[in-house]
Amino acid sequence: MIRFSQVSKRYPSGHEALSHVSFTLVKGSFTFLTGHSGAGKSTLLKLISLSELATRGQVLVADKNLARLKGNRIAAYRRTIGTVFQEHKLLHDRTVEDNVALPLVVAGTDHSETQRRVRAALDKVGLLNKARRYPITLSGGEQQRVGIARAVVGRPQVILADEPTGNLDPALADEIMQLFLQFNQVDITVLIATHDYRHLERIRCGVLALSDGRLVSGEQDA
Amino acid sequence: MPKQISVWLSRHLQVLFDTLGRLCKTPVTSVMTILVLAIAITLPMILYKIVDSLESVTANWIDNPRISLFLESGTDADNPDPVEFGQKLLQNPKIEDVQYISPEQGLAEFYNLDGFAEAIEALPSNPLPPLLIVVPATGRDNDATIILADELENMQGVDTAVYDQQWLNRLAAIVDLFQRGVLVLACLMGIGIVLVISNTVRLGIINRAAEIEIIDQVGGTHAFIRRPFLYAGALHCFFGALFAWGMTNMTLYLLASPVSRLASLYESDFMIGWISPGIALIVTAVAISLGLLASRFTVDRHLRKLKPG
Ligand SMILES: Nc1ncnc2c1ncn2[C@@H]1O[C@H](COP(=O)(O)OP(=O)(O)OP(=O)(O)O)[C@@H](O)[C@H]1O
Ligand SMILES: [Mg+2]
Numbered sequence: 295m296i297r298f299s300q301v302s303k304r305y306p307s308g309h310e311a312l313s314h315v316s317f318t319l320v321k322g323s324f325t326f327l328t329g330h331s332g333a334g335k336s337t338l339l340k341l342i343s344l345s346e347l348a349t350r351g352q353v354l355v356a357d358k359n360l361a362r363l364k365g366n367r368i369a370a371y372r373r374t375i376g377t378v379f380q381e382h383k384l385l386h387d388r389t390v391e392d393n394v395a396l397p398l399v400v401a402g403t404d405h406s407e408t409q410r411r412v413r414a415a416l417d418k419v420g421l422l423n424k425a426r427r428y429p430i431t432l433s434g435g436e437q438q439r440v441g442i443a444r445a446v447v448g449r450p451q452v453i454l455a456d457e458p459t460g461n462l463d464p465a466l467a468d469e470i471m472q473l474f475l476q477f478n479q480v481d482i483t484v485l486i487a488t489h490d491y492r493h494l495e496r497i498r499c500g501v502l503a504l505s506d507g508r509l510v511s512g513e514q515d516a
Numbered sequence: 517m518p519k520q521i522s523v524w525l526s527r528h529l530q531v532l533f534d535t536l537g538r539l540c541k542t543p544v545t546s547v548m549t550i551l552v553l554a555i556a557i558t559l560p561m562i563l564y565k566i567v568d569s570l571e572s573v574t575a576n577w578i579d580n581p582r583i584s585l586f587l588e589s590g591t592d593a594d595n596p597d598p599v600e601f602g603q604k605l606l607q608n609p610k611i612e613d614v615q616y617i618s619p620e621q622g623l624a625e626f627y628n629l630d631g632f633a634e635a636i637e638a639l640p641s642n643p644l645p646p647l648l649i650v651v652p653a654t655g656r657d658n659d660a661t662i663i664l665a666d667e668l669e670n671m672q673g674v675d676t677a678v679y680d681q682q683w684l685n686r687l688a689a690i691v692d693l694f695q696r697g698v699l700v701l702a703c704l705m706g707i708g709i710v711l712v713i714s715n716t717v718r719l720g721i722i723n724r725a726a727e728i729e730i731i732d733q734v735g736g737t738h739a740f741i742r743r744p745f746l747y748a749g750a751l752h753c754f755f756g757a758l759f760a761w762g763m764t765n766m767t768l769y770l771l772a773s774p775v776s777r778l779a780s781l782y783e784s785d786f787m788i789g790w791i792s793p794g795i796a797l798i799v800t801a802v803a804i805s806l807g808l809l810a811s812r813f814t815v816d817r818h819l820r821k822l823k824p825g
Contacts, residue, residue: 345733347825370735372732372735373734373735375735383733385726400740404523448734
């Protein structure tokens, strides 16, 4: 599903955030991406969500070479990826349900279908009763869950999550991990960046470990 | 197919109402922007209307030249009777029509003009000569008309023949100048619209930068991101043009009575009239097109920054 071959990313500042990273994630896999702060976790996820382009090497997702995508193809590709951002990135002048509906609205999904799927997604993250609230009136954990609902509402093939449990208490963090595991049950490929090692012990999954932009453990083929 | 059209329509209507809602949320800013646009559009419209009206009058005068034939005054036996003289002139193939204005008629006309009554009453006798207004058959052929005027002046009993082409030429030159002025003002209007809309859209983009970034991240196309800004540009211009139409007609209304007084001093029933709906429609269409162009250009400049780097 996701294949990196000899991928390097150098930011315009000259800093090489990733160097010669190669790995393959098969469809339906569940993988943690770990590493110290500044190791390049967010950078790796941004290469997959096509916020950044690799400086060298190839990133293939569902057999598409991301470097080749242009214009509306980029937008169409992003609709197949659900991203949970490190800083929730919610729109504060829109209600929770409007925030969650955004990926469907941009995809041109019709109104009743949108309503239905938004409610289903909010139900899944346990926020159905707060659909009409504004994000600012929710706790940090609730905002994080709104972000998750928005990431899954478009039925993506891949879910990327950047520190989704970063500022949550352990019980809530476990709950959210359970959510991701549920999504994984329906054959969605899940990649989660975290430095909460507790999860690694409890959940059976693949691990990609980064250190200073190099892959130090994980599938090194390709 | 009809379903797709209704989906497309409902999506556009939603953006339209959303954009209208945003305009209403910041009423002071919106109204100020719209008024600036309206003023930019009003100036060339007013000048255009004045020039257009002037032109129709001068064209009428130029197309229908007149020679004023002042006959020798007094009851000299050598002088022909003005009416008979006129009949004789009509036999000239170069003359289409002759109209006699007696000294009494002439004086009466002056009497009715503003400010002349007292001066006329102070006169001991009627100083006006008999006047024949000659309509030449030469039409727009200016040179032929001048030759005819010379011939007429040399006839027995004629004092002077006045063919006041120079005055008309001057007027035509002034109209030309004003027409150029309309063009210049219209260009300035275009530049003004583009600048105002670019700036408005630029501020809108800054206000909604976070939203644009998120929409881009969740897979919104550039067309989707662009749409509300295109509507904002078009709506501002639409309301600007609407206000401009109102402001122009109001100005023309305020000008109407002094203009008709001035025109009556020139013995003309010149009137400026109103901006026709046709012209208003064209101006609105041009303004909206410029607004769309300016917002499209401004959004695209921002969208280039969203490309993955
Ligand atoms: N836009 C950017 N321009 C320049 N350098 C950047 C940029 N984004 C990240 N970096 C650098 O790249 C390196 C990796 O950053 P990245 O955000 O991927 O780390 P991370 O593993 O996600 O860290 P954290 O756990 O703190 O989120 C860091 O040294 C960072 O300073
Ligand atoms: Mg990070």
